[in-house]
Amino acid sequence: MSPPRVLMVAEKPSIAYSIASVLSRGQMSTRKGSTDVHEFDGWFLSGIPVRYKVTSVIGHVFSLDFPPAYQDWAATDPLALFDAPVVQSEANPKAHIRRHLSNEAAGCNYLVLWLDCDREGENICFEVIECTGFAQKRNRTQVYRAKFSSVSEKDILSSMDNLVTPNRNEALAVDARQEIDLKVGVAFTRFQTAYFQGKYGNLDARVISYGPCQTPTLGFCVQRYFQLTTFKPEKFWSVRPYVMQLGYEVQLEWERQRLFDMDVAMMFQKLVQGDSSLKVTEISERKESKARPVGLNTVNLLKVASSALGFGPQMAMQLAERLYIQGFISYPRTESTAYPSTFDFRSILVALSRSPTWGKFAENLLVDGFNMPRPGKDLGDHPPITPVKSASEELIGKDAWRLYQYVCEHFLGSISSDCQYVRTKVTFSVGGEQFHCTGLQLTAKGFTSVMPWLAVAEKALPTFEPGNQLKISKVELHEGTTSAPDYLTESELITLMEKNGIGTDASIPVHINNICERNYVKVQPGRKLVPTDLGISLVRGYQCIDVDLCLPDIRSFIEQQITLVAKGQVDHSRVTRHVLQQFKQKFSYFTKHINNMDELFEARFSQLGNSGRPLSKCGKCIRYMKYISTRPPRLYCNTCEEVYHLPQNGTIKLYKELSCPLDGFELVVFSMPGPEGKSFPLCPYCYNSPPFEGVSVLPSKGGAAGMPCSSCPHPTCRHSLISQGVCACPECDGTLMLDPLSSPNWKLFCNSCSCLVMLPQGAHRILTTDDRCPDCDSMIMEVDFNKKTTPLEDGATLHRGCILCDQLLHSLVVVKHSRKTFMRRGGSGRGRGRGRRSFGGAGGKMVDPKMSFRGF
DNA sequence: GCAAGGTC
Structure with missing residues (x-):
C-alpha cells in the first residue's frame, strides 16, 4: 500500500524549491508541470510516513472582474457597477494553474499551504484550497498553514513543527479590497473617459x-507642481563678518541665520561693524559619526536606481529580476532591511574578493573582520538584497552592471564601520550678536570609502583660543532670495508613496508607470516628474469637486476598513457594502459636479488659456489671469488652474490697478451698458468666495457666489460697502452706493436691486466722506461742482451735505427705476439685514423715516 | 479600453 500523500503549495516556484530542498535535504526528484513539482518521502505530523509533493502557484490564481453583461462601456451605467455582481476568473489562463493544482491534489490526503505570510498570501491560501478541492471533499483537519518568517532551513523546519490553520478573515479582507478597488476604479474611469472623450480636439x-492608488500618486506630482508655480520668492539678508586668523580668512555664520527685513538686517550689520572687538566665546569639539546603511530592500533600491543611476522603477526591477535569475543577486523583492541572524556574510565576501573592483575591500573585511549590520526591520519576507556571486560588466551588460555595482557597494557598506569625524564649532560674540564657524575633520572614512557619494566633506579651520580678541576684516550684508522647490523627483515620489501606504514594493513601479503611460506626467532629465496639462486638469478638477479623491487618505481609509475584516471585528460583506455605499455617493456627487472639472479642461484644451486677454493679476501667484469674455465670462489663472466667474451682461475692465486688501487680487470694474447702466468694482477672488459670512450676494450663473465690493463689509477698504454706502435703498433691503466711475453722470446705485439715483449732473467730482448726517445717519457727500454750472452763490464749487437732509443736494437728485414711490417696505425692523448690518452701525438711528426717500 | 495585488 502506498503511503499517504501531502501536497504543499508555495507562492512562487523558487520558494517551492527551497522548501523541498530543506525538507528532503536535497534528496528530491523534480518533474515539470505548469510549475515544477518536487517529490520526496518523509515524515508528517506525529511521525506518519508520507510522500511529499511540493509545487507552487505564480502569485494570485484568480482575479476579479465584472460579468460579461457589464463589460460593454456604452451599455452600462457606471453607477450600476457599484451594485453589480463580480466574478472570479483565472489570473493567468495560459499557465493553467487551476488545472495543475487540481491534478496534483488528486489522491493527496493532506494540504500544506506555504504561501507568503501576509494578507495577500492568506488570500491565495483559499484560492489554492478551492482549486485543490480540499474545501469540499475533505475535512478541515487535512488543511494546514505553514507560518515562516524567512525561507531559511531553521524557519522552514520549525514551521513544519508548528502548523496552523489558514486565517479566513485575513483572506476575506483581501476579497473586500479587490471588490472595492475594482468597482471604484472602473466606475470612475469609465465615467471620466466617456465624459471627456472626443470633447476636445487636442485632448488625446x-x-x-x-x-485609489494611481490618482493620489499623480496628486503628489501635481501638488509639487502647484507649490513651485505659485511660489513667491522672498528676499532675505544675513550679516556675514569675516575674520583673519593665522593667515586664513574665515567667514562666520550668523546665529539668526537670516532676516526678511533689510532695515533690521542693516541695523545688525551696523552694530557688528561698530563693535571693534570680536571675541571667541566658546569652542566645542564633538565626535560624530555617520551610520552605515541598513540592508537594502526593494523600495530603497528603486530610489537609488532612479536618483543615482537614472533607471525608472520598472526598468530597475527588470534588471534586478534578470540579475536574480542569473544568480548574481538575491531575490530582489523584499521589504526587509534586517539580515537574518544566520545570514552568511562570509561566503558573499569570499565571492566578492575575486572581483577586480571590490576584491581588495572585501578581502580586508574578511581579514580585519566586518561589522554586523545595523538592526533594520524584518518583515518576514526575504533577506535584504545582496550580491550572490561575482560579476563583470562584460558578463552582464552596462545597465545591469551599474545596478549590480550598487548592490555590491551597498552590501559592503552595510557591514563596514561607520564614518567618523570630529566637528569643531567656534562661537563668537560681537556687537551683542552671536556668530560661529564649523570645521569637520575625518577620523575614519568607514563605509564611505566604498560608497564615496555619501562621503563627509572635510572642512579645515584655523586654530582659535577661547577669549581670543579678533579683528573683523569686513562685514558683508548678504542678500539672498528664497527659491521655489523643484519638480518632484521619482525618488521623492517613491518615498511619499511608501510613507502614505500607497501601493506595495511590487506595485509602486506599476502605479508610477501608469501615470506616465497615460500621459498624466512626463519624466524629464534627472527623473523629475512634470505633470502634463491633462494631469494638472484632472487633479485640479478633483480638488474642485471632491478633494478626497486625489488624496492619499482615500487609500488609508480603504486599508483601515478592511483591517477590521482582517481582525474579525466586522463582517466582510458588511464592510464591502458600507465602503462601496460611501464611494457610490462620492461618485454621484462627482458626476453631478463634473462641469467644475470640465471648466478646467475647457480652459486647457480648447486653448482658451491662450486666446483670453491678460487682465487682472492673481493674488496667489502675482501673474496675469486671462479674461475670457465668451459666456460665461470668467477670469482664468493659468498658473493656479483656477476659474473665477464674473457678472454677465456688461463689460469688465481693470480698476486702476487697485488690489483687494484681503487677498491681493487686482480689482476689476463691471459696467452695464448705457448711460444709466451702473458700474461697480469687484475682487475676482472675493466675488467667487466671499470672505465674510452672511454677506448678501448677487445671483450669478456658473456657481459663483457673486460678492462685489459694494456688498463687502470690509471696515477700511475704500471700495467697500462701509466706505461707499451712502444710505438705504428706497426699493429694497440694499444700500445705495456711490458709483465711482459714473462721472460726469454721477449716480448712486443699489447694491441689491436695479434702483438708481442720479446725482448732480456735470459735477467735477463727487466723493463719499467719513462723516455721517447727524439727523439721518446717511453719509455726508462732498460735491465739487463745475465752475460754469455751479448752483452755489459767488461761483463757489465745493459743497458738503447729506443728500436726504441738505436742501440743495436734495433738490438736485433724481430717483430712477423706482417701482414704488419712496415707500419703505416693512416696519421699523427692516433694513437691518445682512448687507447693511455694518453700515453706519449707529443703532436705532436707521429707523428714522428720513432714512428713506420719502418726501422726494 | 477600466483597479490593485500577486509573480514572471
Missing part, C-alpha cells in the same frame, strides 16, 4: 483612468 487620451 485613450482612457482617463482613476484609481
Whole structure:
C-alpha cells in the first residue's frame, strides 16, 4: 500500500524549491508541470510516513472582474457597477494553474499551504484550497498553514513543527479590497473617459483612468507642481563678518541665520561693524559619526536606481529580476532591511574578493573582520538584497552592471564601520550678536570609502583660543532670495508613496508607470516628474469637486476598513457594502459636479488659456489671469488652474490697478451698458468666495457666489460697502452706493436691486466722506461742482451735505427705476439685514423715516 | 479600453 500523500503549495516556484530542498535535504526528484513539482518521502505530523509533493502557484490564481453583461462601456451605467455582481476568473489562463493544482491534489490526503505570510498570501491560501478541492471533499483537519518568517532551513523546519490553520478573515479582507478597488476604479474611469472623450480636439487620451492608488500618486506630482508655480520668492539678508586668523580668512555664520527685513538686517550689520572687538566665546569639539546603511530592500533600491543611476522603477526591477535569475543577486523583492541572524556574510565576501573592483575591500573585511549590520526591520519576507556571486560588466551588460555595482557597494557598506569625524564649532560674540564657524575633520572614512557619494566633506579651520580678541576684516550684508522647490523627483515620489501606504514594493513601479503611460506626467532629465496639462486638469478638477479623491487618505481609509475584516471585528460583506455605499455617493456627487472639472479642461484644451486677454493679476501667484469674455465670462489663472466667474451682461475692465486688501487680487470694474447702466468694482477672488459670512450676494450663473465690493463689509477698504454706502435703498433691503466711475453722470446705485439715483449732473467730482448726517445717519457727500454750472452763490464749487437732509443736494437728485414711490417696505425692523448690518452701525438711528426717500 | 495585488 502506498503511503499517504501531502501536497504543499508555495507562492512562487523558487520558494517551492527551497522548501523541498530543506525538507528532503536535497534528496528530491523534480518533474515539470505548469510549475515544477518536487517529490520526496518523509515524515508528517506525529511521525506518519508520507510522500511529499511540493509545487507552487505564480502569485494570485484568480482575479476579479465584472460579468460579461457589464463589460460593454456604452451599455452600462457606471453607477450600476457599484451594485453589480463580480466574478472570479483565472489570473493567468495560459499557465493553467487551476488545472495543475487540481491534478496534483488528486489522491493527496493532506494540504500544506506555504504561501507568503501576509494578507495577500492568506488570500491565495483559499484560492489554492478551492482549486485543490480540499474545501469540499475533505475535512478541515487535512488543511494546514505553514507560518515562516524567512525561507531559511531553521524557519522552514520549525514551521513544519508548528502548523496552523489558514486565517479566513485575513483572506476575506483581501476579497473586500479587490471588490472595492475594482468597482471604484472602473466606475470612475469609465465615467471620466466617456465624459471627456472626443470633447476636445487636442485632448488625446485613450482612457482617463482613476484609481485609489494611481490618482493620489499623480496628486503628489501635481501638488509639487502647484507649490513651485505659485511660489513667491522672498528676499532675505544675513550679516556675514569675516575674520583673519593665522593667515586664513574665515567667514562666520550668523546665529539668526537670516532676516526678511533689510532695515533690521542693516541695523545688525551696523552694530557688528561698530563693535571693534570680536571675541571667541566658546569652542566645542564633538565626535560624530555617520551610520552605515541598513540592508537594502526593494523600495530603497528603486530610489537609488532612479536618483543615482537614472533607471525608472520598472526598468530597475527588470534588471534586478534578470540579475536574480542569473544568480548574481538575491531575490530582489523584499521589504526587509534586517539580515537574518544566520545570514552568511562570509561566503558573499569570499565571492566578492575575486572581483577586480571590490576584491581588495572585501578581502580586508574578511581579514580585519566586518561589522554586523545595523538592526533594520524584518518583515518576514526575504533577506535584504545582496550580491550572490561575482560579476563583470562584460558578463552582464552596462545597465545591469551599474545596478549590480550598487548592490555590491551597498552590501559592503552595510557591514563596514561607520564614518567618523570630529566637528569643531567656534562661537563668537560681537556687537551683542552671536556668530560661529564649523570645521569637520575625518577620523575614519568607514563605509564611505566604498560608497564615496555619501562621503563627509572635510572642512579645515584655523586654530582659535577661547577669549581670543579678533579683528573683523569686513562685514558683508548678504542678500539672498528664497527659491521655489523643484519638480518632484521619482525618488521623492517613491518615498511619499511608501510613507502614505500607497501601493506595495511590487506595485509602486506599476502605479508610477501608469501615470506616465497615460500621459498624466512626463519624466524629464534627472527623473523629475512634470505633470502634463491633462494631469494638472484632472487633479485640479478633483480638488474642485471632491478633494478626497486625489488624496492619499482615500487609500488609508480603504486599508483601515478592511483591517477590521482582517481582525474579525466586522463582517466582510458588511464592510464591502458600507465602503462601496460611501464611494457610490462620492461618485454621484462627482458626476453631478463634473462641469467644475470640465471648466478646467475647457480652459486647457480648447486653448482658451491662450486666446483670453491678460487682465487682472492673481493674488496667489502675482501673474496675469486671462479674461475670457465668451459666456460665461470668467477670469482664468493659468498658473493656479483656477476659474473665477464674473457678472454677465456688461463689460469688465481693470480698476486702476487697485488690489483687494484681503487677498491681493487686482480689482476689476463691471459696467452695464448705457448711460444709466451702473458700474461697480469687484475682487475676482472675493466675488467667487466671499470672505465674510452672511454677506448678501448677487445671483450669478456658473456657481459663483457673486460678492462685489459694494456688498463687502470690509471696515477700511475704500471700495467697500462701509466706505461707499451712502444710505438705504428706497426699493429694497440694499444700500445705495456711490458709483465711482459714473462721472460726469454721477449716480448712486443699489447694491441689491436695479434702483438708481442720479446725482448732480456735470459735477467735477463727487466723493463719499467719513462723516455721517447727524439727523439721518446717511453719509455726508462732498460735491465739487463745475465752475460754469455751479448752483452755489459767488461761483463757489465745493459743497458738503447729506443728500436726504441738505436742501440743495436734495433738490438736485433724481430717483430712477423706482417701482414704488419712496415707500419703505416693512416696519421699523427692516433694513437691518445682512448687507447693511455694518453700515453706519449707529443703532436705532436707521429707523428714522428720513432714512428713506420719502418726501422726494 | 477600466483597479490593485500577486509573480514572471
